[in-house]
Amino acid sequence: xxxxxxxxxxxxxxxxxxxxxxxxxxxxxxxxxxxxxxxxxxxxxxxxxxxxxxxxxxxxxxxxxxxxxxxxxxxxxxxxxxxxxxxxxxxxxxxxxxxxxxxxxxxxxxxxxxxxxxxxxxxxxxxxxxxxxxxxxxxxxxxxxxxxxxxxxxxxxxxxxxxxxxxxxxxxxxxxxxxx
Amino acid sequence: xxxxxxxxxxxxxxxxxxxxxxxxxxxxxxxxxxxxxxxxxxxxxxxxxxxxxxxxxxxxxxxxxxxxxxxxxxxxxxxxxxxxxxxxxxxxxxxxxxxxxxxxxx
Ligand SMILES: Cc1cc2nc3c(=O)[nH]c(=O)nc-3n(C[C@H](O)[C@H](O)[C@H](O)COP(=O)(O)O)c2cc1C
Numbered sequence: 001x002x003x004x005x006x007x008x009x010x011x012x013x014x015x016x017x018x019x020x021x022x023x024x025x026x027x028x029x030x031x032x033x034x035x036x037x038x039x040x041x042x043x044x045x046x047x048x049x050x051x052x053x054x055x056x057x058x059x060x061x062x063x064x065x066x067x068x069x070x071x072x073x074x075x076x077x078x079x080x081x082x083x084x085x086x087x088x089x090x091x092x093x094x095x096x097x098x099x100x101x102x103x104x105x106x107x108x109x110x111x112x113x114x115x116x117x118x119x120x121x122x123x124x125x126x127x128x129x130x131x132x133x134x135x136x137x138x139x140x141x142x143x144x145x146x147x148x149x150x151x152x153x154x155x156x157x158x159x160x161x162x163x164x165x166x167x168x169x170x171x172x173x174x175x176x177x178x179x180x
Numbered sequence: 181x182x183x184x185x186x187x188x189x190x191x192x193x194x195x196x197x198x199x200x201x202x203x204x205x206x207x208x209x210x211x212x213x214x215x216x217x218x219x220x221x222x223x224x225x226x227x228x229x230x231x232x233x234x235x236x237x238x239x240x241x242x243x244x245x246x247x248x249x250x251x252x253x254x255x256x257x258x259x260x261x262x263x264x265x266x267x268x269x270x271x272x273x274x275x276x277x278x279x280x281x282x283x284x285x286x
Contacts, residue, residue: 014254061195061198061199062198062202063202064199064202064203064206064218064221065206067221123206123210124202124206125202125205125206127205128202154254155258157257157258158258158259
């Protein structure tokens with residue numbers, strides 16, 4: 001699948017089929033995450049693949065924004081301690097979030113290309129997720145990626161037009177397309 | 181260790197309590213509109229309990245309300261004005277039903 005097609009076609013899915021996801025497919029998604037760029041190439045991410053039914057259920061129950069049940073979730077964590085050692089405060093407080101977001105977007109696109117649906121979830125209780133997954137201090141759960149075969153085709157949500165979000169050469173200068 | 185025995189109703193209610201507790205904490209940092217979203221989602225989850233608890237039989241009015249909530253709650257992300265209109269309509273429907281149950285005609 002073309003990257004541009006995946007970027008355009010991917011949607012947040014909140015209704016999934018129960019069908020399990022083969023290991024080699026999960027691995028491809030993780031591989032996509034692993035190849036994301038990161039500030040200073042710190043690669044602060046740690047992926048916790050959750051497919052045990054009881055654990056998944058607990059994670060869902062402590063995550064008000066986790067809507068719909070899916071056979072898999074990837075909890076994307078950042079190693080704050082290592083990020084601080086290598087990248088200082090900027091590394092710990094900003095880069096880790098940006099880096100994990102890059103990895104997550106890669107995973108969303110890879111999953112879509114593999115016929116899967118995903119939803120990023122930030123509305124979860126970090127305290128509860130930490131407790132359930134026994135995540136040690138210094139490691140922060142940043143985002144949950146819910147993964148499963150989609151059982152819905154959501155309406156395409158609004159996006160601002162290029163003109164609404166883009167300036168040319170300086171702030172406030174209308175972006176005009178050059179003719180062919 | 182002996183497994184604790186819980187009824188389905190107890191389990192369902194406990195899950196809703198966990199949802200409410202995590203939502204309460206989440207709402208401190210989340211966008212203001214997520215508060216109403218969580219409440220209406222809680223409504224849908226509570227309606228689900230009807231029919232699973234002895235003494236709480238399935239209620240056609242609430243079943244319809246639940247279907248409407250589940251169909252429209254995601255407007256919060258795509259169309260906040262539409263979400264607000266949906267909540268207004270929800271309140272209106274509840275009020276009409278309240279009046280009917282109180283023995284008055286709307
Ligand atoms: C950082 C981030 C956090 C998100 N958190 C949630 C969430 O907790 N629950 C949810 O259902 N969707 C969540 N989403 C999905 C967004 O609501 C969704 O991307 C947005 O509405 C656009 O829809 P689309 O992904 O279908 O294009 C999140 C997305 C991002 C990028």
